[in-house]
Amino acid sequence: xxxxxxxxxxxxxxYLFLYAPVLxxxxxxxxxxxRNAVWKGFTLQxxxxxxxxxxxxxxxxxxxxxxxxATLAATVLGTMAALALTRYRFRMxxxxxxxxxxxxxxxxxxxxxSLLAFLAAIGWKLSLSTIIVAHIxxxxxxxxxxxxxxxxxxxxxLEEAAADLGAGPWDTFRLVTLPRILPGVISGALLCxxxxxxxxxxxxxxxxxxxxxxxxRIYSMVKTGITPExxxxxTLMLLTTFSLMLIYGRLGSGQEPSRAR
Amino acid sequence: MEELVVELxxxxxxxxxxxxxxxxxxxxxxxxxxxxxxxxxxxxxTSLRLVAGFEEPDQGEIRLDGKPVQSLPxxxxxxxxxxxxxxxxxxxxxxxxxxxxxxxxxxxxxxxxTRVSQALELVRLPDLLAxxxxxxxxxxxxxxxxxxxxxxxxxxxxxxxxMSALDPKLRRDMRTELKRLQKDxxxxxxxxxxxxxxxxxxxxxxxxxxxxxxxxVDAPRAIYERPAxxxxxxxIGTANFLPATVRAVNNGRSTxxxxxxxxxxxxxAEKAPVGARVELSVRPERLWLTREPGSNGSNCLPARVVExxxxxxxxxxxxxxAEGVRLTTEQQNQDVVDGYQAGESVFLQWRPTSGTLLxxxxx
Numbered sequence: 001x002x003x004x005x006x007x008x009x010x011x012x013x014x015y016l017f018l019y020a021p022v023l024x025x026x027x028x029x030x031x032x033x034x035r036n037a038v039w040k041g042f043t044l045q046x047x048x049x050x051x052x053x054x055x056x057x058x059x060x061x062x063x064x065x066x067x068x069x070a071t072l073a074a075t076v077l078g079t080m081a082a083l084a085l086t087r088y089r090f091r092m093x094x095x096x097x098x099x100x101x102x103x104x105x106x107x108x109x110x111x112x113x114s115l116l117a118f119l120a121a122i123g124w125k126l127s128l129s130t131i132i133v134a135h136i137x138x139x140x141x142x143x144x145x146x147x148x149x150x151x152x153x154x155x156x157x158l159e160e161a162a163a164d165l166g167a168g169p170w171d172t173f174r175l176v177t178l179p180r181i182l183p184g185v186i187s188g189a190l191l192c193x194x195x196x197x198x199x200x201x202x203x204x205x206x207x208x209x210x211x212x213x214x215x216x217r218i219y220s221m222v223k224t225g226i227t228p229e230x231x232x233x234x235t236l237m238l239l240t241t242f243s244l245m246l247i248y249g250r251l252g253s254g255q256e257p258s259r260a261r
Numbered sequence: 262m263e264e265l266v267v268e269l270x271x272x273x274x275x276x277x278x279x280x281x282x283x284x285x286x287x288x289x290x291x292x293x294x295x296x297x298x299x300x301x302x303x304x305x306x307t308s309l310r311l312v313a314g315f316e317e318p319d320q321g322e323i324r325l326d327g328k329p330v331q332s333l334p335x336x337x338x339x340x341x342x343x344x345x346x347x348x349x350x351x352x353x354x355x356x357x358x359x360x361x362x363x364x365x366x367x368x369x370x371x372x373x374x375t376r377v378s379q380a381l382e383l384v385r386l387p388d389l390l391a392x393x394x395x396x397x398x399x400x401x402x403x404x405x406x407x408x409x410x411x412x413x414x415x416x417x418x419x420x421x422x423x424m425s426a427l428d429p430k431l432r433r434d435m436r437t438e439l440k441r442l443q444k445d446x447x448x449x450x451x452x453x454x455x456x457x458x459x460x461x462x463x464x465x466x467x468x469x470x471x472x473x474x475x476x477x478v479d480a481p482r483a484i485y486e487r488p489a490x491x492x493x494x495x496x497i498g499t500a501n502f503l504p505a506t507v508r509a510v511n512n513g514r515s516t517x518x519x520x521x522x523x524x525x526x527x528x529x530a531e532k533a534p535v536g537a538r539v540e541l542s543v544r545p546e547r548l549w550l551t552r553e554p555g556s557n558g559s560n561c562l563p564a565r566v567v568e569x570x571x572x573x574x575x576x577x578x579x580x581x582x583a584e585g586v587r588l589t590t591e592q593q594n595q596d597v598v599d600g601y602q603a604g605e606s607v608f609l610q611w612r613p614t615s616g617t618l619l620x621x622x623x624x
Contacts, residue, residue, distance in 0.1 A: 160315050161348035163335040165413065166365035175361075179352045 022238065029231035036228050046232040056233060058210070059217035062128060063197055066213055070135035071192040077136070078143025079185055083177075085144070086151040087159075100145065103138040111138065112205030119206065126208035134206040135196045142195065143188030150184030183251050190248040194241055265327070266291040266449050267312055267417055272321030274307055281307040283473035284321070289417070289451060294443045296452045296460035299470035300496065305453045308470070309419050312451065314338050326416060336365070341410035342419040345426070347402045349394040355381070355405055356390040362413040380412035381405075383442065400431050411446065420452045424459065436463055457497050461485065469493045491619050494542045501548070501588040503541040504621065507533050515618060517541055521583055525560045527616035538621040547615035548590035550578065550601060551608045560616070564588070564609045566601045576600050580609055 029047070032040040050056055085097050103111065115134050124130055158180065162172040178185070200215040207216060214237060221230050267289040274282040282304040289295045297305035310316045311323055314335035323331045330338055341362065349358050359377045368376070381390070384404040389397065394405060403423060410418055420439075424432045440463050443450045454460050460467045461481040468478045469492070477489040488494035491502065505517035508524065515529040517539060525541060533539045555561050564580040567587060575591045578601060582588060588609065592600070601607055 155346065155348060157344050157346055157348040158350060160313075160335070161342070161344060161350070162361070163315075164313060164340075164342045165362035165409070166336045167361075168334075168336050171365065176350060 025231050026235045026238070029228055029235045031228050031231075034227060036226055036231065046228040049229055050232055050236075053229070056214075056217060059212055059214045062131075062211055063213040063215075065128065066131050066135055066203075067193050067196040069132050070139055070196045071189050073132075073136045074139035074192050075143050075185060075189040078140045078188055079147050079181070081140065081144045082147035082151055082181075086148055087156070100141055103141045104145075108199075108201035112202045115202065116205045126206060126211070128208070128211040130206045130208065131203050131211060131213065134202050135192075135199065138199075138202065139192040139196060142191045143185070146188035146191065147181055147184045150181040154180045187248055187251045190244050190251070194244045194248070197237070198241060264291040265289065266325065267451065268322075268324040268327075269308065269311070270322045270324070272308075272311060272318045272323060274304075274311060274316055274318050280473050282311065282318075285470075285473070285475055287468060287475060287478065289449060290466075291449055292447050293465040294440065294450045294452070294463055296454060296464040296467045297470055298454055298457060298460040298467050298497075301455055303470040304473040305455075305470050306421055309342075309421055309451065309453045312417070313340055313342050313419050339413075339415055340417045340419055341413050341415040342421060343403075343406045343410050343423045345422040347406040347426075349402055349405055349409070351393070351395050353394070354390065355386075355392050355394060355397070358394055358405055359409045359412050361409065366413075376412055377408075380408040383411065383445075384408045385438075399426055399428075400435070403427065403435065407442070411442070411448070415448065417449045417451060420450060422453055422455070424454075424456075432459075439463060461497070469496065471496070487617055488542065488619065491540055491542070491622055494617065494619060499545055499589065500542045501545065501590075502619075503543075503582070503586065503588075505539055505541050507535050507537045507539055507618070510535055514613065517618065519583070523562060525562075525616070526613035527560075527618050528614060530618040530620075532620045533618040540619045540621050542617045542619055543588075543611055543615055545577075545588075545590045548588065548609055548611045550580070550590065550592060551610060554608045555610045559610045559612050562609045564607055566603050566605045566607055569600060569603055571600070580607065582609060 028036055028039075030042050030044065032043045032045075081100065085093065085100070112134075115130075115137070119126065119130050124133075154177075158176050159172050162176040163169075167175060197213075198215065199213075200219065203213050203216060204219075207213070212220070214233070218230060218233060218237075221227070265288050267287070269285050269287040272282055272285045273280065285304070285308060287308070297308055299305045307316060311318055311331075312325075314330070314333060314337075318331050321331075322329050325338060325340065350361065353361070356377055359380055360373050363373045363376060377390075381404075384407050386401060386404045386408065389401065394402060397405065403426075406423070423439075424435050427435060436459060439450070439452075443463075452460070452463065461484070464481055466478060467481055467484050469476045469484060471492045477484060477493045479487075479489075484493065485497055488497065488500070494500040494502075503519060503525075505519050505525065507515055508518050509516045510529050510533075513529050515527055515533060516524050517527060518524045527541055530539075550564075550566075554563075562582045564582045566578055567581050568579040570577045571594075573594070575593055577589060577591050579587055579589050590609065594600075
């Protein structure tokens with residue numbers, strides 16, 4: 001009994017440490033005090049103010065544009081890469097297979113600086129498009145890995161059966177492969193969207209004038225002091241990310257157990 | 262001249278350094294039940310996959326209906342496969358699984374409906390159209406797989422060890438079922454199996470494969486009664502082998518002598534001319550034991566009983582006819598008589614027609 005009580009307190013403290021700042025932040029987005037020092041009463045004015053802040057709106061629009069385009073492109077490319085890595089045998093396959101993980105382990109600062117240097121070298125003017133390209137670059141890995149996991153658990157004879165029954169390569173992919181790997185593809189896409197919307201470091205290095213995303217905008221707002229408005233926009237971002245992760249988790253746990261056959 | 266529907270001409274397929282199919286030539290006639298029989302790794306499944314189009318031959322030609330198809334992808338060949346694991350689409354129900362092939366060839370939906378239900382009737386599957394295939398038993402899945410292939414009315418139905426996942430009783434039922442289907446539909450069936458009983462009981466002709474090569478193609482009875490090679494004799498059923506040399510060939514009967522000078526008679530074989538070193542093969546059930554030497558024209562060898570195993574209806578004896586040359590025989594326990602005891606001296610006899618002369622293989 002005693003031991004389980006200690007464990008309970010310990011667990012509660014860990015979660016408190018993790019989530020108390022987040023809760024306080026969310027709570028203070030409803031604070032009337034503009035300096036956000038002490039609680040002065042409930043208000044929705046900061047959310048209302050957000051609606052009128054054109055800078056925030058532009059940043060949000062940028063974030064969504066980058067997130068959606070990068071996710072779409074990375075999902076297609078990542079799925080293709082996963083198919084190539086699992087369905088075909090070719091030279092350097094093991095090496096290429098390992099290199100897929102690289103963007104996940106390279107420190108973001110390194111990735112940011114190298115991308116900046118690369119973009120400068122080829123003379124690509126920094127803008128929204130450079131952010132998108134950078135995001136695609138690190139998102140592809142996540143899709144490749146989630147899709148590859150699904151493909152590994154899939155009986156390749158299903159594809160042979162489809163071909164045997166008269167389905168060409170495209171029909172086979174559309175009617176057999178894709179339905180089998182769809183949970184992996186969606187998980188990968190959601191992961192991409194989450195990471196892209198949250199990303200600060202790589203975006204910071206590859207942004208052009210006026211192409212800052214929401215995290216970049218928040219950062220520049222913080223420089224002049226934390227207002228409840230920042231709390232409000234952060235809370236909204238948090239909600240978005242949480243819901244994406246929730247869907248992702250649902251898909252993950254909803255995977256069919258692999259069958260013995 | 263019967264029409265050939267599948268032909269393999271000098272086909273070779275290598276995987277890395279392993280030659281899975283080694284210069285194989287096979288001719289399969291329209292409407293026959295043909296089996297590829299052999300131990301695992303003998304190249305039978307690879308041969309089937311070459312016909313289906315899942316593998317491309319390194320050498321040789323594959324013809325379907327007389328036309329070379331080795332460069333055609335599987336979806337352009339009019340053959341259908343029943344896979345060992347069935348490979349039913351788990352995200353589709355029974356109806357959509359069976360309709361898959363028809364939809365690919367743009368058959369009108371109304372016709373699809375009739376043909377799917379006909380196909381499912383054919384394999385005697387009760388109304389399970391809307392079921393998920395993952396909810397079916399192994400036997401039911403097998404029937405869906407059969408229906409899914411047969412509904413397309415293929416020129417050839419390829420079956421890759423379709424019964425290996427079923428329990429023995431179901432397997433026997435399915436065997437009869439397959440034979441019935443083949444007879445009713447008149448479609449050429451090519452069955453890959455490692456189960457000799459399955460191959461012998463279902464097929465019109467059997468090709469026995471070993472190490473990527475075809476050892477013999479013949480009717481089941483001929484495969485068992487007149488095996489062409491030591492491998493076939495040994496792989497199908499059990500066989501005894503006596504090393505010998507051909508002394509004389511006369512009117513379809515050959516006289517051979519064993520190392521110790523005893524001479525025996527057997528039907529002549531093309532590959533066993535005078536002077537050839539051969540192996541005389543006899544099935545255990547064709548041998549009988551006596552206490553006195555025979556005199557009625559049967560082959561007779563003095564022997565010593567080494568081991569006897571009582572097995573109910575039969576007793577199995579291992580006898581030694583010469584140093585290190587042991588044969589097994591099974592004797593019916595017809596009357597309540599004492600069998601032979603280990604160590605006893607006996608005579609081993611068999612009719613000359615029961616033997617088969619096989620060319621001795623270099624070891």
